[in-house]
Amino acid sequence: MRNNHNDKPQWQPATMTIHGGKQRDEHGALVAPLYQTATFAFSNTAQGSARFAGEEAGYIYSRLGNPTTDELEARIAQLEGYPAGAACATGMGAVSAAMLAFLEQGDHVVVADAIYGCSFALFSHLFAKFGISVDFVDMTNADNVAAAMRSNTKMVFIETPANPHLKIIDIAAVSEIAHRQQARVIVDNTFMTPLLQRPREQGADIVIHSATKYLNGHGDVVAGLICGSAEDIELIKMTTLKDMGATMSPHDAWLILRGLKTLDVRMERHCNNAMRVAAYLQQHQMVRSIYYPGLAEHPAQRLMGTQMHGPGAVIAFELDGDIATARQVLDSLELITIAVSLGDAETLIQHPASMTHSPYTPEARAKAGISDTLVRISVGLEAVEDIIADLEQAFTKAQQLKTIEQTEQTEQQGEPLTYG
Template sequence: MKQKGLHTRLIHGAFDRKSQHGSLSHPIYQTSTYVFDNAAQGEARFAGEEGGYIYSRLGNPTVTELEAKLADAEGAEEAVAFASGMGAVSAVLMHLLSSGDHVIVSEGIYGCTYGFLEMMETKYGIEYDLIQMNQIEDVSRAVKPNTKAVYVETPINPTMKLVDLEMVIRTAEDAGLWTVVDNTFCSPYLQRPIEMGADFVVHSATKYISGHGDVIAGAACGPAEEMQVIRMTTQKDVGAVLGPMDAWLLLRGLKTLPLRMDRHCSNAAYIFEKLSQEDGIERIVYPGDPDFPQYDLAQRQMAQPGGLISFEIKGGKRAAQAFMDELNVVQTAVSLGDAESLIQHPASMTHSVVPPDKRLDMGITDSMLRLSAGLENPEDIWDDLKQALDRVTDQTAGELQTK
């Protein structure tokens, strides 16, 4: 039978309406525990001899449906949902790494992932190296006898630098290493690393998968055997479990993911064209820019360039923050992928935990801003950005004249 398209599967997949009394929407199983028919059934379920639910930290029907849809969207054997993106990241890394092991990491990762790696190194002796992954040699040179995995974020937050997934995955396979890809910035609609050969994909489902700014959640996808171990160890025992209401909100978000991603991407492309014509902008990094150093890779690896743009304003940190304070439609907030356009200052916000010298090595300057294009009318987003830029440019010019 011909497989249905992704748009259709995200709406209808993994849901048997007949067994749910004909409900059009997904039911919310808002329960902490489940009643057994008798003592023998309870024993059988705890022993793994009989399927069924026991306790919602170990499984919940609403969450199970979400996991099935996420696995299908990513082309994975199985998915596990978590209470946050960092719950997913930390669970996968704790599963793969033991004390004394080493992991190779793409430079410029999310600030909290960096903080988690620092903690793992300090407390448990798990080593990591942040490296550029431009060539096969970059990865192969970083491999040590105790290396167990390669962790990749692409596009890298917030510099938008890309990592050639096929190259890294091939190199990792040759060295016998696991590959983990943070796919948050793309969502499975724009990029599916597992179909390229990656072992695991992690998401902050708070972002594009939710799409409405009302959920904190995460997801990890990968081989069924490995995901089952993660489910019954690092998730069950550490406890970053997603609740049924949040799972229901994510199921709702998945229904419109393709439509939203198309709009995010088209709005970002429109804003890029406008920003590129402004004298007050020093630099723009956007995978859809024909002058972007990895433009060809973006065209090959991603279905569209994405909904994020990073840019630098002339005048440094002071001008960047003044620009943010002049905005009205665009909201100053961390996160991304919401209906609202969001802007943040990475050096003082999401990446403030990273030491200044390492931030600069990553390409994160004090004048850099990261914009998540929302779903508003593109002209309204641009009008807001333009008036703020004009005000900051006028203020800077006035200060220079005073001096």
């Protein structure tokens, strides 16, 4: 048998990423074994019946529980400061399972107006089919949340920093408003990780992650995680996760456990690199505006040291030009990869309006401030000098093309007539 050694509250987060939730293997394996099995054998029919009836602890089927995923759930729960966790097949599986477990026809949800595109599609399209109403509001002003609350509001959903342009929401202020009506607050903490932001300390009831991103950190897993009270997580596991089947595979859980061991050192490098890239972008003539919590003028500064313990490594910036300019810059990059994820070792860049946030209507994009020239970059672990050099050569090419196009337009128009 494997003995559980989960309760180590004295450890620092950097230690917890390595040792949190660790279970002692009967054979002395240092690395958590991978239980790559779909089902578990019973000693006899009585044992099988007892486990299905909940009269005996033990594993039945990996959709219902697995030692490898159990260890990951314990580790992420400890990192976020919650009693329990649930492992999901995808980040959207985590969003869906965490929300739908507590909602029914006739309920109302308040959602931040700037969130991941597929989360927006879930709330704006699918929820309507089930009679769940949703209001999208600018939560940077907590008064907007108070104004949107109804007697049937059951949940408030937040992303902070918001995808894609890093809006910052005061979790404590929103939680205080939501809890007046016993509404649950769910926070997507993907951009920050538990090392840079712990929403429970600000009043959040449930925290979710796309574990695909920083928690895994290697771009080879699609997964999600949920943290909450033991009662809430049990309900999620026994309803939406079990019956909709959005559970994580043991192999993916094993890969994330491996990735978590380097989370602390990776986040330090990610953030340091991002600060230097942001400083470079801030002074470049092709950048009209920049959104990054690490910059002194960003609204997040008022929450640094309280809600946030670091700026993260995602930067959004508006280019001086049009959508063709944005495409030209991205297409000219040689080192930086055009891809829609974040948190990988590689620096990734994307165009939200036509990629991650394409599910938004043009009107919703305008309301959320997602313009055609907005670019999002996830700063990776490469030498920062090389990241900046690649951006510089791409900007130079775009500027040169713009100059050529302007010259051609002038030539096509011809020299203006002069009269003597």
